[in-house]
Amino acid sequence: MFDLAWSEIALIGVVALVVIGPKDLPEAIRGVARGIAKLRRMASEFQGQADELVREANLDEVRQSINEIRRFNVRDEITRAVDKDGSIRKTFTEDPLKPSYTPPPATPAAAPVPESFGPPAPLAPEPPRPAAPAFIPPSAVPAAPAPQAAATQPAAPAFVPPAEPAPTPPTQQS
Secondary structure (H helix, E strand, C coil): CCCCCHHHHHHHHHHHHHHHCCCCHHHHHHHHHHHHHHHHHHHHHHHHHHHHHHHHHCHHHHHHHHHHHHHCCHHHHHHHHHCCCCHHHHHHHCCCCCCCCCCCCCCCCCCCCCHHHCCCCCCCCCCCCCCCCCCCCHHHCCCCCCCCCCCCCCCCCCCCCCCCCCCCCCCCCC
16 A cells, blocks of 8 residues: 555664654554554445445436436437328428329318317408508608697696795784
8 A cells, every 4th residue: 555665664663663762662553553443444434425325326327317318319309299190201201203102191170179178269260461561651641630729718737836825914013
C-alpha cells in the first residue's frame, strides 16, 4: 500500500526509538495500531452504507429507464400515431398507375360525442363568409352626416365644481 522497503521501515523504527524513547515506544505502537484499526472499521462502515444506498436506489432500474429513453424513436412514434393502418405510407410508396393498385380505404367520419358529454353538435357546414378587404380606400367610405348647428341651449359641462359660500361680514360687538 505505502510501498515501503525493509530499510525504510528500519529507519522509521530507529527514529521512533530515538524520538519517543524505549520506555514509551510499546505504548505508541499500540496507539498507532488502535488508530489504524479504527480507520479500517470506519472505512468498512462507509463502504457498507454506500453499498446499501446503491441497493436502495436500485441503479439497475435507472439504467434501464435511461436505455429506454435512448432507444426512443420519435419518428416511429409519430408514424404510428398518424398512420395506424399504413394507408398513407402505402399511398406514397405504391404506383397508382399500376393495374394492381388498390386505393386505401376512405377514412371513417368522426366518432359521435357520447351522450354523457351533452347533446351532439350538428355537423352542417357553415356558409362561406366573404373575405374582408385588407384596405378600404377613403373614397369608398360613406361620408358622415355634417354636425348640426348647436341648439339653443349649450351642452352642459361634464363637471361643475361646488360653489363656495360667500364670506360673512364681521360683526361688531359693543
